[in-house]
Amino acid sequence: NTMLASAYSYSAMANYAKSYAYSYNPAYRSFPNDCTNFISQAMSFGGWSMVGGFYTLNSAWWYNSIHQSYTWAGAENWYWFARGSGRTSYLSNVWYMLLADVLQVDFDRNGNINHTMIVTTVGSSDLYITYHSTNTRDRSLRSFITQFPNAWYYAHRT
Numbered sequence: 001n002t003m004l005a006s007a008y009s010y011s012a013m014a015n016y017a018k019s020y021a022y023s024y025n026p027a028y029r030s031f032p033n034d035c036t037n038f039i040s041q042a043m044s045f046g047g048w049s050m051v052g053g054f055y056t057l058n059s060a061w062w063y064n065s066i067h068q069s070y071t072w073a074g075a076e077n078w079y080w081f082a083r084g085s086g087r088t089s090y091l092s093n094v095w096y097m098l099l100a101d102v103l104q105v106d107f108d109r110n111g112n113i114n115h116t117m118i119v120t121t122v123g124s125s126d127l128y129i130t131y132h133s134t135n136t137r138d139r140s141l142r143s144f145i146t147q148f149p150n151a152w153y154y155a156h157r158t
Helices: 002-006 010-019 035-045 075-085 141-147
Strands: 089-091 102-106 115-122 127-131 136-140 152-157
Touching (some): 010 115, 010 127, 010 136, 035 115, 075 115, 075 152, 115 136
Antiparallel strands (some): 089 152, 115 127
């Protein structure tokens, strides 16, 4: 894992997200709910390699000019891929996140993850997250949690 982790560029992931926070990279399709597609692009840009397999499998993670795996663009599917592949580890507290870590949210607490975001700035007393769907750059994590205090949060160390 240490060898794999050293191949990732967390600053590249965060910078990619900041660069495309308000726009869409023309090399990729966009979706009405684009948050996980956006995060997958950032992970790929930072060094995550694609994993082939049937598009509905949570063990596959890929994108091409015609289609993509469910894990590429679906929040719940991305969760299962990221955890099952060993590319992320679970953080017990959102405040343990670092640059390019991923935060996912289950807004209605029904066990189905609805939204995916990336940490793009680490401040001295707050973290700042960037995401698509409501294209947002460097939003205070504190303000996000204040707005959605009853949501379930899933923090991933990338």
